[in-house]
Amino acid sequence: MDPTGLLDGVLLTEEAISVRVGELAAQVGSDYLDRELVLVTVLKGGVFFLADLCRRLEMDARLEFMAISQYGPGSHGVVRITKDLDGPVEGLDVLVVEDIIDTGLTLNYLLGNLRVRNPASLAVCVLLDRDVRRIVDLPISYRGFRLPDRFVVGYGLDFRGTLRNLRFIAALKDEVLER
Ligand code: PRP
Numbered sequence: 001m002d003p004t005g006l007l008d009g010v011l012l013t014e015e016a017i018s019v020r021v022g023e024l025a026a027q028v029g030s031d032y033l034d035r036e037l038v039l040v041t042v043l044k045g046g047v048f049f050l051a052d053l054c055r056r057l058e059m060d061a062r063l064e065f066m067a068i069s070q071y072g073p074g075s076h077g078v079v080r081i082t083k084d085l086d087g088p089v090e091g092l093d094v095l096v097v098e099d100i101i102d103t104g105l106t107l108n109y110l111l112g113n114l115r116v117r118n119p120a121s122l123a124v125c126v127l128l129d130r131d132v133r134r135i136v137d138l139p140i141s142y143r144g145f146r147l148p149d150r151f152v153v154g155y156g157l158d159f160r161g162t163l164r165n166l167r168f169i170a171a172l173k174d175e176v177l178e179r
Helices: 014-031 046-056 105-115 174-178
Strands: 007-012 037-042 062-070 079-083 093-101 121-129 142-146 169-172
Touching: 014 046, 014 121, 014 142, 037 046, 037 105, 046 062, 046 093, 062 105, 079 105, 093 105, 105 121, 169 174
Parallel strands: 037 062, 037 093, 093 121, 121 142
Antiparallel strands: 007 169, 062 079
């Protein structure tokens, strides 16, 4: 379960995540019935949640990926798009699928960027909401779990590029972060 010895307990088991993803997919499926849905995910962490969510959806959905890079620590949400959508989303229903929202700065930028492309609708589905760190208030239509103020890894979330592929979500030991 923890060959690295870096973890400080499982916060969300594989089963708990799977159950919640199924519930979110059911909600999304019923809200977007007979609509043309585009799921937009930000690389890299969001792809795990996206892959599971879209497979539980009982409707078709187009997938789009964006990649962004922060201009640096303290950039306050000023980001550069390094990979843009492959196609236009004008007149389509866009659902941004994110693994985690902390400050909200990334998503705030992203929503502003997508809004000017004139989608029919624009909403947010996030697996983990660490709202204690929020700086910008954002409308979240679908939320998996609220998180305490702990550094978490797994199911897409990394620690310096590692531990992203854990099937569960765990807290990292405090001393690891202090190293
Ligand atoms: C995470 C997450 C969001 C962002 C949220 O990505 O996927 O994009 O952080 O943080 P914020 O609310 O404070 O802006 P991360 O920067 O870890 O990139 P990664 O998915 O490539 O690991």
